[in-house]
Amino acid sequence: MDGDKVNSKEADATELSDSGKYNHLPEETATSNMVAHKGGEPEEKHSPEGGKLLAGEDGVATEVKFISAAGDAQNNGDANISIEAVKLAFTGMGKEELMKFANDPFWIKLRWFLFVLFWLLWAAMLAVAIAIIVMAPKCAAPAPKTWWEESPLYQVNVPTFKDGSESQDGKGDLKGIKEKLDYFIDMGIQGIILSPIMTGSAALPDHTENFIDIDPALGTMEDFVSLTSELKEKGINVAIRFVPNHSGIRHPWFQKSLAREDPYTDYYVWADKSGTDTEGHALPPNNWVSVNGGSAWEFNSQRGQFYLHQFGTEQPDLNFHNENIIREFKDILKFWIDKGVNGFILDKADFLLEDPLLKDETFNTHSKETHVDYSFYNHYQTRNYKGSIDLLSSFKVFVKNLTESGMLGVTANISGNSLIQYYNEDADGVDLPFYNGITSTLQSTDAQTLRTKIEEWLFSIPNGTWPNWELGSADVSRLASRVSPSMVDGVHMVFMLLPGTPITQYGDELGIEGDANVAMPWSNSTNGGFSEASALDFAVSDSYATLNVERQLSAPESHYKVFKALIESRKSPSIMYGSLTMHVINETVLAYSRVWVKSGSPGYLVLFNMGDLDLTVSVSIFKDVPEDVTVLIRSVGFSDSAVQVKAKLKSSAVPLPSHGALVLTYVPSDKTE
Structure with a gap:
């Protein structure tokens, strides 16, 4: 073989022993199995077959293989050394070569260019992201509610x-x-x-x-x-x-005004007589009559003039056309704010201003009364006179400037249509014009009428204003007397979870009956726990033995606990900000839902059976109500024992006994028709 010839030419055979032979490599080819590389230092490599690689300068290495002769009969057990040329894989540049490139001006500039370009691109992307966030349209978060909006x-x-x-x-x-x-x-x-x-x-x-x-x-x-x-x-x-409209007749202001003592001379509404009658008595300035009947003017001989009293003769009207009086009342508001007051309710606010020219009232053509009766006239000159809202608005602004969350409300014995102007969006108006146009007639109201009245009021007030529902006051009988004891919980459920602020009278949360100002029943002890005195100036509720605070706090269920649970429910964004959808089911059930999908809060469903028959109703009319709903609150004495708080009900079959009411919660679904 040619290879054998080459081997025989390049090496001399040297005898070792009888066990084997090896071929001696020329000294210029290898030294101690080390591989020479370009740097001149030998480097030892191992081949995949276990031999040694001797690397050359051109990427070609000489491989030295030690081949065992065991089992080879022809070689008689001798070991052979095979030397072959092997192509080496590229193993990268050395450190010195890399440093040459690293220090080359071209590569330095290139690195700096790429470095600057990276940060410029990063900054540009950041700027674009910020611009998208700032400029993209987004839903504004609702304004947080104040204490007089969140709570009854x-x-x-x-x-x-x-x-x-x-x-x-x-x-x-x-x-x-x-x-x-x-x-x-x-x-x-x-x-x-x-x-x-x-x-x-x-x-x-x-x-x-x-x-x-x-x-x-x-x-x-x-x-x-x-x-x-x-x-x-x-x-x-x-x-x-x-009541800011008038003071008592013994107020120092009035006494000084009688004496024409400045600056009190015109603190009240004074006017000269219009003439004398046949008996020589002074005639009043015009035909204005008081709410109590008879002339609204009283002659004072000391001053020689009439003073205006739209109520009793001992209640002279203050003159709110006088800037001094306006300043006095702002000082009064500040005084009480400094004492810890955070809100004001101004009663009889519709009487504050009257026509300064004292023009006669026009006749009410629908009245069947006589000229001395209040209803005989239209009262355009004495009630809700122009400028009244602006005056009240100035009081509201004054309160807001002195408090963080102050409130100004008013009461006025007028229709809902007239009361709406007290919101007066353009002139700011007041926070809460107390509205009792629904609850005063609940006893004779059916579900459809109640729905209509609620929606009319909500749709009629200006956008951005907050409604309210006056459920009780000192001027009307107890809520349980105006509806019925069995409907108290249902009425509270309806109005406590509607948009707006419920305004309640103490004790109505217990379901007591009778007059508005009976003594609060705290227990079933003497005088209902109100006082240990032998006699009271006020009556005690006839039902105080069972309908008292102590008993209702400890009872498994009570009107009080329903009322408390409703207050807790008002904390939900669905109640404070959510949509309102209202229906009448089976003609007698008033039903509505409150949902605020943005917050992930549960939906609320209020059901009130105002009829006299027990029912099982489906609430599928509400498109977002799923198959199952959960009982949150139930009215006292709910006749279906299966309907317990936290129980699951099928929305297609909700039990509702006569006068019974439920508050249900659910996870709004996206089902469509």
Whole structure:
């Protein structure tokens, strides 16, 4: 073989022993199995077959293989060394070669160019992302609700709430309210409205003799400040109500005005007589009559003029065309804010201004009364006179500027259509014009009529304003008396979960009946736990033995617990911000849903059977209600024992006994027709 010839030429055979032979490599070809590389230093490599590689400068290496002769009969057990040329794989540049490129000016510039380009592109992408976020249209987060929007407003009649005096004289007072703070906290309300507490108000609420002091029968200013301070610590806000239209006749302002003492001369509405009758008596300036009947003018011989009183003769009307009076009342508002008050309810706000020219009232052609009766006239010159809303708006702005979350509400004995103007979107209006146009007629209202009235009121108020529902007041009988005891829970469910603020009268959460100002029943002890006095100035509810706070707090279910659960439900975004969809089912069931899909909150479904028959109804008319719904709240005495709180019901078959009511929750679905 040619290969054998080459091997024989390049090496001499050297005898070792009888066991084998090896071929001697020339010295210029290899040294100690080391591989020479370009740097001149030998480098040893291993081939995949286990031999040694001797690398050359051109990428070709000489492979030295030691071949065992065992089992080879021809070689007689001799070991052979095979030398072959092998192509080496590229193993990269050495450190010195790399450093040459690294220090080359061209590569340095290229690296800097790529570095700068990377950060420019990164900054550009960041700028674009920010621009997209800023400029892209997005849904604005709803404005957070204030305390008087989130919570019902709980009206407290101070003289009949709790006797807190050491002597137990049988009269409610400010200390009695402070004694019952835990009750407000447990209920979960954030705002209470106190009945008039100013000097002169305890006996007759409209006879204020001092707008910046506490009536002694109710306590002291120290008692009041202590009360508001502790309520504030508990997260409960205080609003007070009073009548700004007039003062009592014994008010120092009126006494000074009688004497024409400046600046009080024109603090009240004074006018000269229009003439004399046949007997020489002074005739009033015009045909205005008081709400109580008869002329609205009273002649005062000391001053020689008539003063206006749209109510009793001992209630002279203040002159709100006088800037001094406006400043006085702003000072009054500030005084009470400094004492811890965070809201005001101005009663009889529709009487604040009257025609300064004293023009006669026009006749009401629909009236069947006589000329001395109030309903005989239209009262365009004396009620809701132009400028009244702007005046009230200025009071509201004043309160807002002095408080973080102050509230100004008003009451007015007028129709809903007239009350809407008190929102007066352009002139800012007031926060809460108290609306009782629905609840005053609940007893004779069916489901369809109630739905119509609710929707008419909600659709009629200006956009962006917050509705309210006055469920009770000192001027009407108890809610349970106006509807029926079995419907109290249903009425509360409907109005507590509608958009808007419910305004309730103390004790209505217990379902008590009778007059508005009965003593609050705290227990079944003497006088219902209101006072230990032997006699009271006020009546106690006939049902106080069973419908009292102590019993309803401990009972498994009660009107109070329904009321409390409804207050807790109002914390849901679905109730504060959600949509309202209302239907009447089976002619007698008022039903509505509240859903706020953006928050992921559950949907709420309110069902109130106002009829006299037990029903099983389907709520499939609500397109987002799934097959199963969950009971959240049920009315007291619900006749179907299977309907328990937290129980699952089929939305196609919801039991509703006569006068029964439910609040259900569900996960809104996207089912379509």
